[in-house]
Amino acid sequence: MNDAAPVIRTFDLTKRFGRLTALDGVNLEVRRGEVFGFLGPNGAGKTTTIAILLGLVHPSAGSAEVLGCDVRRGLSRALRRVGAIVETPAFYPYMSGEDNLRVFARVTSDAAEKRIPAVLEQVGLKGRERDKAGAYSLGMRQRLGLAAALVGDPELLILDEPTNGLDPAGMQEMRAFIRRLADEEGRTVFLSSHLLHEVEQVCDRVVILNKGRVIAQGRVDELLRQTRAVEMRIAETARAAGILATLDWVQGASAEGEWLRVQAPPERAPELLAALAAQGLFPFEVRPVVASLEQVFLELTDEANAEAAGA
Amino acid sequence: MHRLVAAEWLRMGRHWLSWALLVLLIAILALQVNGKLNQLAQLEREVEAGLTRDDTPLTPAQIEGNRYEIALLQRDLRYPASIGTAARLGTGFGWFFVIVFAAVATGEDFSRRTLRALLARGVGRAQYVLARTLALWLASGVAVAAITLLAVLSGLYTHAQATDDPVSLAGLGEALLYPLRAWLACLPFVATVVLWVVLARQAGPALGVGLSVHFLEHVMSFMLPFFMISQTGVEMPWFFRVEGKILAVTPGYNANVFLYWGPPVSILPQLVDALRAAGATFTVPTEPWRAVAFLIGYGASPWHAPCWG
Numbered sequence: 001m002n003d004a005a006p007v008i009r010t011f012d013l014t015k016r017f018g019r020l021t022a023l024d025g026v027n028l029e030v031r032r033g034e035v036f037g038f039l040g041p042n043g044a045g046k047t048t049t050i051a052i053l054l055g056l057v058h059p060s061a062g063s064a065e066v067l068g069c070d071v072r073r074g075l076s077r078a079l080r081r082v083g084a085i086v087e088t089p090a091f092y093p094y095m096s097g098e099d100n101l102r103v104f105a106r107v108t109s110d111a112a113e114k115r116i117p118a119v120l121e122q123v124g125l126k127g128r129e130r131d132k133a134g135a136y137s138l139g140m141r142q143r144l145g146l147a148a149a150l151v152g153d154p155e156l157l158i159l160d161e162p163t164n165g166l167d168p169a170g171m172q173e174m175r176a177f178i179r180r181l182a183d184e185e186g187r188t189v190f191l192s193s194h195l196l197h198e199v200e201q202v203c204d205r206v207v208i209l210n211k212g213r214v215i216a217q218g219r220v221d222e223l224l225r226q227t228r229a230v231e232m233r234i235a236e237t238a239r240a241a242g243i244l245a246t247l248d249w250v251q252g253a254s255a256e257g258e259w260l261r262v263q264a265p266p267e268r269a270p271e272l273l274a275a276l277a278a279q280g281l282f283p284f285e286v287r288p289v290v291a292s293l294e295q296v297f298l299e300l301t302d303e304a305n306a307e308a309a310g311a
Numbered sequence: 312m313h314r315l316v317a318a319e320w321l322r323m324g325r326h327w328l329s330w331a332l333l334v335l336l337i338a339i340l341a342l343q344v345n346g347k348l349n350q351l352a353q354l355e356r357e358v359e360a361g362l363t364r365d366d367t368p369l370t371p372a373q374i375e376g377n378r379y380e381i382a383l384l385q386r387d388l389r390y391p392a393s394i395g396t397a398a399r400l401g402t403g404f405g406w407f408f409v410i411v412f413a414a415v416a417t418g419e420d421f422s423r424r425t426l427r428a429l430l431a432r433g434v435g436r437a438q439y440v441l442a443r444t445l446a447l448w449l450a451s452g453v454a455v456a457a458i459t460l461l462a463v464l465s466g467l468y469t470h471a472q473a474t475d476d477p478v479s480l481a482g483l484g485e486a487l488l489y490p491l492r493a494w495l496a497c498l499p500f501v502a503t504v505v506l507w508v509v510l511a512r513q514a515g516p517a518l519g520v521g522l523s524v525h526f527l528e529h530v531m532s533f534m535l536p537f538f539m540i541s542q543t544g545v546e547m548p549w550f551f552r553v554e555g556k557i558l559a560v561t562p563g564y565n566a567n568v569f570l571y572w573g574p575p576v577s578i579l580p581q582l583v584d585a586l587r588a589a590g591a592t593f594t595v596p597t598e599p600w601r602a603v604a605f606l607i608g609y610g611a612s613p614w615h616a617p618c619w620g
Contacts, residue, residue, distance in 0.1 A: 054431040079433030086431055090424040095325045106318035107432050148428070 005068060007032050007156050007188045008053060012062035015048050015212075022048040024212040025062065030190055030205075032155075035182045037203030037220070038192040039297060045212040046192045047087060050160055053190075054084055067156060080108065083154035085162055089145025093134025097125055097144050100133050101151055108152035115151055123147045124173070138165030146174075157181065158190045163198060171195075175202050196297055200224075210301045228265045229289035230272060233258050236281060243279050244272060261289070312442060315434060319446035328415055332408045333454055336401065340458060343400045344388075344465075348472050351384040379581055388473035390466040392482055395489035397462035398455065399577070402493050402570060403529075405454060406563065409497050410521040413447050413504040418514020444498075444505050451497035459490040489570065496566035499609035500525075503562060506612045528563030536579045536586065538595045547594060555595040562609045564595075568602035 105112035237255035266288035507517035567575030
């Protein structure tokens with residue numbers, strides 16, 4: 001497989017469970033060496049997508065490729081180069097953390113067993129590896145899950161909510177660790193998370209899934225620029241909103257106290273000011289809105305839900 | 312495949328239940344052998360004194376019966392036949408334990424969701440079923456090997472307790488066939504239980520059905536001497552005929568026919584021998600090769616499991 005080829009690619013991926021359509025024509029592409037965020041509210045189809053990519057569930061229509069292998073044929077070869085945490089990490093509680101890794105290492109490859117000490121060190125479980133996995137805290141199990149995913153020296157990591165159960169310091173550490181996996185070790189990370197600020201901090205690109213459909217996909221900074229608004233503090237906000245609403249490139253204006261939020265590109269703020277000045281209105285303060293991924297996510301999912309309700 | 316079997320092997324080695332069942336099996340077996348030795352000593356005392364345990368005089372027929380039973384016990388406890396006896400006795404509880412362990416060990420992959428983690432590593436469903444079956448069968452081999460080793464080591468002691476005859480290695484080959492057959496006969500039990508667990512996606516139903524069926528097989532085997540009919544042609548009651556038909560297709564009965572390589576008579580052997588002497592034959596199938604065919608059928612059953620997901 002050449003380096004430029006996508007690591008994961010789906011083509012109109014569809015999955016139906018009886019009458020329920022869990023995935024509806026999903027197209028996404030994950031490039032080598034990036035941290036790819038997979039966002040969506042509960043029930044959006046994230047886990048179904050991951051299950052299809054790992055060969056646990058068969059698609060109803062469409063197709064998907066993992067490391068160049070179709071999920072319907074020859075996926076097992078590709079999965080030897082994939083490490084994954086699906087939902088919560090699962091272990092044998094009567095075995096030590098190290099022995100649990102040994103079980104998964106033996107399944108993966110002959111070389112994987114030799115990597116166990118290094119991987120334990122990497123995830124911060126050194127010194128606790130002889131403890132029974134059943135006695136591990138949720139955070140430690142999460143680390144052990146990551147260790148199990150890493151033990152086979154995978155090219156691609158598929159991580160489903162990897163910071164679940166970690167304390168704030170642990171989450172921060174995990175985020176830095178995931179970034180290092182991509183930046184220093186060249187691994188591709190497919191990260192499913194509901195923590196938007198986490199995705200914003202760690203991921204290069206994201207896809208937002210809602211009700212089984214992709215509603216946005218792209219670089220995080222590009223998506224953030226999609227929420228383009230200007231806020232201004234002004235007297236007579238209602239009158240100002242009415243004036244600005246007449247401009248055809250302004251998507252909307254809403255007043256809140258003495259603040260007016262205008263849905264318009266920040267670089268066209270001078271034109272907004274000119275339109276207001278022409279009517280004798282002068283803002284005290286004008287500032288571009290710095291959007292968070294959370295705002296983008298909520299706006300996009302609200303829009304998608306409203307469209308679906310309208311249809 | 313060998314890596315997956317090695318992983319399963321490691322897991323079973325760390326499971327407390329494997330060791331608990333092995334210790335329990337050996338303890339029960341030791342008690343059974345000791346019980347046979349005690350029974351032998353008691354019978355010899357009774358014959359010598361001509362009195363029963365509660366000092367009632369023995370009739371000549373009772374003395375004859377006791378002598379017959381003494382001969383049977385001595386036959387089972389003399390070295391090296393005692394190795395085969397240990398293997399046969401071990402299957403009594405051993406096959407129950409095989410069912411329990413196979414169900415629990417396979418079921419936990421569903422209850423703990425570790426099966427997903429294995430499948431996500433490129434392990435095929437058929438590969439999983441095959442590896443689990445093989446690993447469990449190998450584990451049952453460890454139990455059989457442990458029993459055989461203990462029987463070999465304690466055989467001279469048992470022999471000395473049972474008879475004054477000198478030790479001879481005659482019959483060693485035949486005696487060693489019993490552990491081999493006992494182990495081979497574990498495969499259908501393992502395979503059938505793994506299949507049930509995979510179909511039910513949990514241990515409970517397989518455990519319930521497996522233990523119930525095997526218990527029923529044991530209960531029905533008590534009736535085995537009554538599944539004989541004299542050549543003079545006595546009509547068998549219909550429920551015996553139905554019971555015989557059911558028993559003839561169960562894995563436990565066929566495993567026993569295979570183990571004994573013929574009629575698996577361990578209950579009321581005197582009655583069976585007397586009936587045989589009178590020309591009676593079994594009305595249930597007791598051909599070893601037929602049993603082998605059934606066991607192969609049961610042993611091959613898990614290969615269909617992936618078809619059901």
